[in-house]
Amino acid sequence: MSGLSSALLGLRALNATRKLNLPTYVATRFLLESVAGSSESKWASSVLSRKYSSRQSARFQQALKYKKIGEGGGLVYRDFVVPSPTTSVAESLVLAYLSQSKTFEKKASVYSYLWPKHSGASYNFEHYINGYKRRNEDIRDYAFSNPGNVLIVSDIARFYPSIVRSTVNVRFNQALRRASNLPRSKQKGTLPF
DSSP, rough: TTTTOOHHEOOOEEHHHHHTTTHHHHHHHHHHHHHHOOOOOOOOIIIIIIHHHHHHOEEEEEEEEEEEOTTTSSSEEEEEEEEOHHHHHHHHHEEEETTTOOGGOOTTOSSSSSSSSSSSOOSSSSSSSOOOOOOOHHHHHHHHOOOOOOOOOOTTTTGGGSSHHHHHHHHHHHHHHHHSSSOOOOTTTTTOO
8 A cells, every 4th residue: 555654554553542442552662663554664564464454453451441431420431452562563553455345335324433534644533522523513513403302312332332242343354355455465365454
C-alpha cells in the first residue's frame, strides 16, 4: 500500500496504544526505535504480513480501564484487549487496507470508528469527537426540520458484550472475500494478515 511506511504504521500503533496500555506503548516505542520503525524500512509491509499470517493467533492480553464512578460510588472498569507491539503494528497495516476498501466503507449513519480522512494520517481512526459532533449536528438538523416529532436519543449500555461473535465472524469473513483491493497470499488465495 503506497504511502504507508513502517514509520507511519508504527506511529499509528503508538497512537492506538498510548492511552490504552502504558507497558504496551513503551514496548512499542522500543520496537519502533529499532530498524522496524525506520522510514526506509519495509519491515511492516514485508515482515509483518509473513509473520502475522503464520501465527496461530495474534498476541493479546486482557486489561482493565477506568470508565466511571458507579451509582454506589464504586469504580467501574471496562475490560480491554490490548495487542502486543507487533500485533498493534500489524493491526495498523490491516486497518489501512480495510480503510481503502469499498466493502468496508462506513455508511452515513455511522458516527464512530471512522476511517482517517487521508492515508497519511497518524491514527487508525478519526478522533471520536468528530463523529460525535456530526451525530449531534444531524440530530439537531433533523429536530429543526421536523418540529412536530419527538426525538429520543439514548446510549446502549454494555453494547459490546452483547454482540454475538459467531455472527460477526461470518459477516466479516464474507466482507473480506468480497473486498477486491486487499492483498492475497500466494498460498490458497488467502489474505496475508
